Amino acid sequence: MIRRILPHPHLTVLLTVVWLLLANAYTLNSLVFGLILGIVIPWITAPYWPDRPMVRNIPKMVEYALIVLWDILVSNVVVAKIVLFTPNAKLQPVWISIPLDLHTPEAITVFAGTITMTPGTVAAELSADGHSLLVHCLHETDPEGARDGMKSRYEARLKEIFE
Secondary structure, three states: HHHOOOHHHHHHHHHHHHHHHHHOOOHHHHHHHHHHHHHHHHHHHHHHOOOOOOOOOHHHHHHHHHHHHHHHHHHHHHHHHHHHHOOOHHHOOOEEEEEOOOOOOOHHHHHHHHHHOOOOEEEEEEEEOOEEEEEEEEOOOOOOHHHHHHHHHHHHHHHHHHH
């Protein structure tokens, strides 16, 4: 019965919190409207989600989010230094192909999104077979080290969360 009313309970909570943050007003009206959105949107979109992604480890998901936020902050400073103080002639942009150990579409999407959200890197393309991800780095002197760092820092954690 609960699954009929709340087909995606985590999404309901997330939408409610996002609404409160967007409304920038923590009133009872904002909370009620956020809950209405959080219930109606997942209920309407439930037929388009035949297979729900299974999150296996919530504490690992929180840890992953904190690591990504920290990496975004650090990367912003690094990219700002590159943009302000590195001449164009000394930039070393590089394309890196990352072989994927992830298999679920949700995990691959979060991995690519994480790479793109981190300043200085962009996930450009997923191979047709879904086994590798092409990433562009703004300035990288050690492509193999960057690839291994992304795999160990992000992909290994996502494997624990989703698979």
